Amino acid sequence: MNLVSKSGKEYVCVMQVHCDYKIEELRNIIQEFIGEIYQRPPVRSSVKRRTRKKRVYNIELLESEGRLVLMRISSEPGTYMRKICHDIGILLGCGAHMRELRRTRSGVFSEDNNLVTLHELSEAIYMYKKCNDESDLRRVLLPMEFAVCGIPKVVIDDYAVDAITYGANLNAPGLIAFQEFKRGEDVAVMTLKGELVAIGESLVTSNEIKNMKKGAIIKPKRVLMERDIYPKGWKKNEKT
Amino acid sequence: MYKFLEKIDSFCGYINNWSIIRDAQTNDKYGFYADKRPIDILIKNSIINLDKPPGPTSHEVAYWIKKMLNLNKVGHGGTLEHV
Numbered sequence: 001m002n003l004v005s006k007s008g009k010e011y012v013c014v015m016q017v018h019c020d021y022k023i024e025e026l027r028n029i030i031q032e033f034i035g036e037i038y039q040r041p042p043v044r045s046s047v048k049r050r051t052r053k054k055r056v057y058n059i060e061l062l063e064s065e066g067r068l069v070l071m072r073i074s075s076e077p078g079t080y081m082r083k084i085c086h087d088i089g090i091l092l093g094c095g096a097h098m099r100e101l102r103r104t105r106s107g108v109f110s111e112d113n114n115l116v117t118l119h120e121l122s123e124a125i126y127m128y129k130k131c132n133d134e135s136d137l138r139r140v141l142l143p144m145e146f147a148v149c150g151i152p153k154v155v156i157d158d159y160a161v162d163a164i165t166y167g168a169n170l171n172a173p174g175l176i177a178f179q180e181f182k183r184g185e186d187v188a189v190m191t192l193k194g195e196l197v198a199i200g201e202s203l204v205t206s207n208e209i210k211n212m213k214k215g216a217i218i219k220p221k222r223v224l225m226e227r228d229i230y231p232k233g234w235k236k237n238e239k240t
Numbered sequence: 241m242y243k244f245l246e247k248i249d250s251f252c253g254y255i256n257n258w259s260i261i262r263d264a265q266t267n268d269k270y271g272f273y274a275d276k277r278p279i280d281i282l283i284k285n286s287i288i289n290l291d292k293p294p295g296p297t298s299h300e301v302a303y304w305i306k307k308m309l310n311l312n313k314v315g316h317g318g319t320l321e322h323v
Contacts, residue, residue, distance in 0.1 A: 004317035005317045106317055107317070108251065109287070109289050113289060114289045116288065116289065116290060116291060117291045117293070118291075118292070118293065118301065121288060121290065121308070125308050125309060128279070137279065138279065138282070141282055142287040142288070143275060143285065144285045144287055145244075146248055146252075149248050149254050153248075153256075155245065158266050158267055161270075176261055176262060177258050177259065177260040178259055178261070179256040179257065179259075180256055180257065191271055192264060192265075193266055193271050193272065194242045194244035194245050194274035194275065195273075196274070206259070209261075224285075225271075229271050230270045231270060
């Protein structure tokens with residue numbers, strides 16, 4: 001979950017400016033908000049109101065009509081769009097506020113892939129429960145594996161799976177394939193069937209693996225697979 | 241290499257080459273191919289990219305979905321406005 005909620009966001013937001021303005025002037029001010037900004041969370045906020053540094057990746061002015069401005073903003077998580085609108089207003093000299101906001105992307109999940117409404121979901125559930133037709137529900141449910149799209153992955157042997165679900169480190173002999181990663185990076189541990197087992201922190205870089213015969217590679221931080229789905233591999237290893 | 245893994249990467253346009261250390265077989269007795277799970281297992285291990293209507297909070301919506309699917313664990317990945 002953290003993987004999604006702590007990754008980059010994209011919003012589309014409507015800002016209302018409190019006076020007439022020149023569009024060129026507004027464009028220039030918006031440009032200044034791209035990059036690192038200092039922001040104090042608004043009065044009604046769920047975090048401590050301490051000025052913090054946030055990175056805004058891009059702001060795009062999509063449309064403007066009268067005093068209403070439509071913008072697309074992509075930023076680090078925890079950036080307040082309401083505050084950005086307010087601050088743009090201050091620089092314009094007359095104030096502005098946010099009218100409407102919609103998040104269009106959260107991590108790897110965007111509006112473009114499989115976005116469903118509550119209505120569609122409830123219909124899909126109805127079809128499944130009452131008519132035994134699971135096809136709609138299958139369209140709605142994305143396998144949890146998609147959440148690890150944006151991070152490096154490793155594939156492990158069937159016999160290494162259960163030990164990981166019990167919290168053991170992934171050691172070199174269990175590794176079958178890997179994507180490149182750095183030390184200390186989040187890496188997803190997958191089975192040969194493409195199932196997500198766990199997300200862990202890498203203890204080495206992927207370059208070092210090639211010469212490794214034994215030793216720990218990944219320390220699991222969050223185990224997602226249930227225990228005992230795969231056979232216990234470590235008992236057999238102890239005997240041999 | 242199971243091709244579903246490549247599908248995950250193409251889902252968000254992630255590019256990172258795979259290096260394969262050795263060939264291995266997976267035993268079909270354990271687990272399920274991630275894209276061919278039976279529906280009841282899939283329901284427990286999936287993500288819904290939901291277009292939430294304004295009004296109900298994310299927590300409320302997560303709770304409704306939990307009831308709709310008789311689940312014991314549902315979470316959500318972030319709120320817009322915490323009021």
